[in-house]
Every structure is written in structure tokens, then in C-alpha cells.
Amino acid sequence: MFPFSSSASAPLAHSLRLPSPSPLPPRTPPSHLYRLGLPNFRRRLLLLRSVSTAVRAMASEGGEDPRLPRIASTIRVIPDFPKPGIMFQDITTLLLDHEAFRHTIDMFVERYRDKRITVVAGIEARGFIFGPPIALAIGCKFVPMRKPKKLPGEVISEEYSLEYGTDIMEMHVGAVQPGDRALVIDDLIATGGTLAAAIRLLERVGAEVVECACVIELPELQGYQRLGGKPLFVLVKAA
Amino acid sequence: MACGKDGEQDSRIGGIAASIRVVPDFPKKGIMFQDITTLLLDPKAFKNTVDLFVERYIGKDVSVVAGIEARGFIFGPPIALAIGAKFVPLRKPRKLPGEVISEKYVLEYGTDCLEMHVGAVQPGDHALVVDDLIATGGTLCAAMNLLERAGAEVVECACVIELPELKGREKLNGKPLYVLVESR
Numbered sequence: 001m002f003p004f005s006s007s008a009s010a011p012l013a014h015s016l017r018l019p020s021p022s023p024l025p026p027r028t029p030p031s032h033l034y035r036l037g038l039p040n041f042r043r044r045l046l047l048l049r050s051v052s053t054a055v056r057a058m059a060s061e062g063g064e065d066p067r068l069p070r071i072a073s074t075i076r077v078i079p080d081f082p083k084p085g086i087m088f089q090d091i092t093t094l095l096l097d098h099e100a101f102r103h104t105i106d107m108f109v110e111r112y113r114d115k116r117i118t119v120v121a122g123i124e125a126r127g128f129i130f131g132p133p134i135a136l137a138i139g140c141k142f143v144p145m146r147k148p149k150k151l152p153g154e155v156i157s158e159e160y161s162l163e164y165g166t167d168i169m170e171m172h173v174g175a176v177q178p179g180d181r182a183l184v185i186d187d188l189i190a191t192g193g194t195l196a197a198a199i200r201l202l203e204r205v206g207a208e209v210v211e212c213a214c215v216i217e218l219p220e221l222q223g224y225q226r227l228g229g230k231p232l233f234v235l236v237k238a239a
Numbered sequence: 240m241a242c243g244k245d246g247e248q249d250s251r252i253g254g255i256a257a258s259i260r261v262v263p264d265f266p267k268k269g270i271m272f273q274d275i276t277t278l279l280l281d282p283k284a285f286k287n288t289v290d291l292f293v294e295r296y297i298g299k300d301v302s303v304v305a306g307i308e309a310r311g312f313i314f315g316p317p318i319a320l321a322i323g324a325k326f327v328p329l330r331k332p333r334k335l336p337g338e339v340i341s342e343k344y345v346l347e348y349g350t351d352c353l354e355m356h357v358g359a360v361q362p363g364d365h366a367l368v369v370d371d372l373i374a375t376g377g378t379l380c381a382a383m384n385l386l387e388r389a390g391a392e393v394v395e396c397a398c399v400i401e402l403p404e405l406k407g408r409e410k411l412n413g414k415p416l417y418v419l420v421e422s423r
Contacts, residue, residue, distance in 0.1 A: 088336045
């Protein structure tokens with residue numbers, strides 16, 4: 001089905017995005033995505049080609065992992081949620097497809113199992129779904145990064161910006177130590193604000209953030225630019 | 240309780256119980272909060288926890304694992320992946336996009352609401368409900384109601400920890416409850 005076979009045992013990080021000097025051109029969401037009117041519960045999610053030359057070069061080396069179309073096809077797009085104009089990327093339909101969910105976890109595990117990761121930090125709440133299976137498979141700690149006042153005992157807090165106002169993310173004191181090598185997981189990266197807060201929390205306690213990993217990226221929002229130079233790995237880019 | 244075939248406690252339980260941290264007076268005075276985050280920091284304890292549930296449910300025709308937000312999201316998915324079941328998140332109001340069904344339930348003061356996606360679960364599905372802890376049983380009861388309203392059969396409720404004094408077990412409409420650790 002695919003013209004290129006991966007020579008390396010680990011799948012290519014073909015969605016790996018390094019900070020790009022030029023912004024992506026604005027793009028309106030294709031209207032056919034939500035006007036398809038499929039009777040089926042699932043909708044098709046476009047797999048975008050990367051526009052960065054660095055990523056394009058990597059993608060052409062090995063071709064697309066054959067598991068990705070299945071993963072992408074299980075993600076449902078809900079228009080106007082949580083408010084008008086937002087096309088919400090719903091991963092709950094991915095979780096209903098056992099094989100797609102398995103593939104998603106496998107792709108992250110294959111990438112990180114030999115990277116000496118000692119902690120997976122998952123962002124509440126959908127990061128709690130993807131983070132623990134990865135942590136279990138690679139044999140490392142799982143640390144939940146939570147909204148305020150959810151974690152009992154001593155915490156450290158990090159404020160971050162929202163579209164309107166701010167929010168706070170908390171992590172337990174003592175969960176992570178200097179020298180820990182951390183992976184930050186969430187289902188999706190939009191503006192990157194939440195991931196950036198998680199990175200700051202981990203770095204404040206002396207951990208090294210190795211990478212941020214998400215199932216979905218919204219590339220137009222250029223969240224990868226806000227990760228303090230930390231690399232981002234995603235499986236699917238959404239229009 | 241998790242027991243071996245002779246009725247003895249499974250040897251993994253001790254390590255699991257020891258990894259759970261009790262935080263006094265959280266979220267308010269008088270409550271001894273059972274904190275599973277320290278279990279999650281112990282890869283062996285976390286793996287043993289998941290394995291105990293998986294060993295119980297694998298091959299038992301469980302087609303859905305429903306996890307209650309948010310700590311049920313930590314334990315439910317690894318179980319679902321291992322036994323080949325769908326994972327369905329049961330969430331606080333207005334978190335799930337698209338069409339949902341809602342179930343109200345009673346808190347100590349006031350009420351709360353649990354939601355599930357329409358179409359996630361079908362008649363004929365056999366469901367396992369997972370949360371980190373059962374206290375009064377109110378949340379688990381709401382979860383079971385949602386699943387049954389969608390036509391699924393709830394096979395069992397599974398929690399890491401039970402607070403037996405709160406008698407949540409009795410509120411599950413006769414459905415069985417499986418826990419690894421009792422906390423008194």
C-alpha cells in the first residue's frame with residue numbers, strides 16, 4: 001500500500017515539528033468535513049502534508065506508517081464545540097476502536113521505549129487516557145498534571161494564559177526529581193499554552209523534558225512555537 | 240477483595256496497598272483522602288494493579304470499560320487495551336462534545352451530573368465500570384444507570400480502593416463490586 005518501507009525499527013517521526021521561522025498561511029477548515037452527513041458515527045479527518053521543508057524531508061525518507069490512516073479515521077470532528085466556530089477534535093471515537101487505540105499507544109511506545117524516559121506526565125483529563133498505557137509499557141512513573149485543588153497534599157502551581165483570562169496547572173511536590181527525563185502527553189496541542197505550563201512545572205523541579213507528544217496537532221495555531229524549544233511529536237495534523 | 244485460589248490475599252496486594260498515600264483533611268477536615276498518585280509513581284505497583292483487573296476480566300466477554308472522570312481515566316484504558324474492549328469516558332457536564340445522555344446523582348450537599356456519549360455503548364454490550372475508589376457509591380450508581388439506559392449490561396464495578404464503612408457496595412443495585420484494597 002505504501003511505496004516506502006521504514007528502514008529503522010522505530011516508526012519515523014514524520015510529524016516531528018521543529019520551530020519554523022515563517023508562520024503557516026491561514027487556512028479555513030474544509031467545509032466538507034462536517035457537511036458529509038455520514039450516517040456513521042465516525043468522520044474522516046484529513047491527514048495534512050507538512051509544509052515545513054525539514055519535516056517534508058523526513059517524511060519522504062520512509063513513507064507513512066500504515067497504522068495512521070486507521071487512527072486518523074476514528075477521530076470525530078464536532079463543529080461549534082465548545083463554542084461557535086471551533087471544530088472540536090473528538091478522540092472518544094478513537095477509544096471506541098480497540099485496534100486504533102492500541103495502534104496509537106504502540107506508536108508512542110515504539111518511539112520512547114529506548115529514550116530512557118523516567119516519567120510520563122499526563123495533562124488532565126484526556127492526557128490521563130493516553131499517558132498511563134505509555135508509562136506502563138515503558139515501565140516508568142506516571143504523573144498527573146491537574147487543574148487546581150484536585151491533587152491532595154503539597155503541590156506546585158503554574159499559571160498559564162487562556163484566550164480570556166488564565167488558568168492554573170498543578171503537580172505534586174516530590175513526584176518528579178532532578179534528573180528525571182520527562183515525556184509530556186496530551187490528546188491535542190492547540191495554542192501550546194497547557195503544554196508549556198506542564199514543561200515549566202517539570203523544569204522547575206529539575207526534570208529534563210525530552211519531548212511533548214500528542215495524538216493531534218492544530219498546526220494553524222502554531223503551538224509548537226510555544227514549547228520553549230522542546231520538540232513535539234504528533235500522529236495526526238488536523239485542518 | 241483480590242484473593243488467590245485458597246482464599247489468601249494475592250501477594251501483589253501488599254505492595255499496592257503500601258503505595259497508596261493517605262492525606263488527612265482533604266478536601267476538607269475529617270476526611271482521610273486515599274491518594275493513588277503515589278501508586279502511579281511505583282511502576283511495579285501500577286502494573287500489578289492493572290494486571291489484577293486484567294486477569295479477572297480477560298476472556299469474560301467484557302466489551303466496554305467505562306471509566307469515571309478523572310481517576311477512572313487512569314485505570315480504565317490500560318484494562319480496556321489489555322482485554323480488547325472499548326473505552327468509554329464518563330464525564331462531568333459539558334466536557335463531552337456532541338450528543339450525550341446525563342444522569343443526576345446526589346452528593347453530600349447538592350447534586351452532580353455524569354454524562355456519556357450517545358452511541359458509545361449499544362444494547363448487548365457488557366460493561367465494566369472502573370474508578371479509583373468507591374465511597375458512598377453515588378457516582379458508580381450514576382455510571383451504571385447511564386450504561387443500562389443505553390442498553391448495556393453492567394457486569395461488575397471495579398475499584399482499586401473501597402471505604403467499606405460508607406457501604407457503597409449496597410448502593411449498586413445488586414451488581415457485584417471488585418476491589419483490591421479496603422481502607423478503614
